[in-house]
Amino acid sequence: MEIPGVGQSIAEKIEELIKTGKIKYYEELKEKVPVDLGSLSGIEGLGSKTVKTLWQKLKIKNIDDLEKVALSHKISGLPGFGEKTEQNILKRIEFAKKSEGRYILGFTLPLIREIEHRLRSLRARA
């Protein structure tokens, strides 16, 4: 089957992912750039470009790293980053920490209901 935009190279990687659960190329990249992009770009105002700069200049991998360099005023020394950016980053880290370990009801509810449904059907069988 031909899918537009999927050539041989991507097709092979999809196959590899399905067969082995991993993609070697991705694992290699991950090793070269061990950045927790998911949690870092969850900080408002941090896009992948900023995350890239922070990794290249200051080796920022995760939110803990980010907080440390912001507190020691290393971010405001970078070109394109000012004191205000640094303060904003700290404020947003604070905000992100508040929601740590908490999940939004509406997004988890379908899963909770599915679990409930399965548990109920178990009891019916006993």
Place this chain on the structure above:
Amino acid sequence: MAGGLNEEMLLNQGEEIDELNEQLVGIRILRGVELNILKDGSVDISDKILEKLDVVSAGVHSLFNLNREEMTKRVLKAIENPNVDMLCHPTGRQIQKREPIQLDMEKIIEAAKENDTILDIDSYPDRLDLKDEYIRKAVKVGAKLGISSDSHSKIHLHFLELGIAQARRGWASAKDIVNTRKVEEFLRMLKTS
């Protein structure tokens, strides 16, 4: 406008909706739009087009960092707009993502009541906006409330149950919520245009 149809597409969509309404039994599709409130409080579709729609909502989708005075002025202007029936996701918060915009909510709720503009209870899980204490205030002063699903796909429609729960947290009952009415009565509750 949010999500990006232009005026011409909006008019074409209106015609399609009219055609469907002729065929449908027991369902009436309304012509509506969610506008952007620009920095100065104006909206991004002309009055001439808005007058042809059944229901118009407007919300802040950009420039979230204005100070309290400027932001309140901006949103008040939209509330006072005779073509804007509803203020959607009034405080703009996104739970765990973004703080609410800076607003004098006393003034906003009061102005909504004065201008007959509906305040939205957005049911989307990370919005739930208005939050309970503002719903309670709106109920107290008699401002109209509406519950929206903010659906971007039909699988989002079930979010409405969250908005209903949110409304109840603010002690709203069916009479406070415009979309508990039948369609004709609902349309009569909107600003006349």
